[in-house]
Amino acid sequence: MTALGAVFRPQLPPERLRSVVEAADSAGLEQLWLWEDCFLESGIATAATALAWSSRLKVGVGLLPVPLRNVALAAMETATLHRLFPDRVIIGVGHGVQDWMGQVGARAESPLRLLREYLFALRALLRGERVTVSGKYVQLDGVALDWPPTSPAPVLAGGVGPKTIKLTGEAADGTIIDSVTSPDGLRAAMELIAEGGGSPDHEIVAYLLTATGEGAQERLDAEFKGHGVAGDAHAVAAAVEALAEAGAHTVVLQPTASEPDPEAFVRFAAEQVRPLVG
Incomplete structure (x- = not known):
């Protein structure tokens, strides 16, 4: 069965998070996703509070920009969340927007090399290994977590x-695909992931830019940069199914930045779209 989630976009003020979390949790939404976009809100701080304010909701962070975070610190924070909230945490990492990384003096000469070094080190630390590595960007000298996760902690x-x-596909446990990607684009991405060595159980999370209710098409058109859907629950569910058929295990509905009622949006996802998705 395809898992369904929704995004709490960081364009909303942090104090709005609790009401969205509580709406998602009470409605039975499976996943709520958070972003660490510069210079809005912390991914880890919002994840911790969202997990504390809910009882069953899984919380994903997609993405933590790796140039901003020492890998040992990222491992410590991730492990702490996994131990406090077992089986409810999903962590994703990525390059970060390069202009933003440049603003804080963290832009890497080779973002790809940084991400590769980071993923191998982070996953090893979360497995409880003692890690020594001397890469171009990641340097660790006999580092091991005293409190590693007690169960597997996948890194996307x-x-x-x-x-x-x-x-x-080579270095992560799963891949997060952004909302500009159509089902055909996702199929092409799946081929690349397989070329990289991604296993059959490699997790695929796909965002879907979504607008519903009054003015939905206008809001979508104002933000549209690729694949998206505007309409009622049946229209949204059909778009979700198309991504699932292309290979997505989880589809995350991404509201527009101008979404007028984020609490209603997460209830819409859970109560109206979820029953229509296989």
């Missing part, structure tokens, strides 16, 4: 370019 990675997508 996201990206747009073909080299990055192929790398996610």
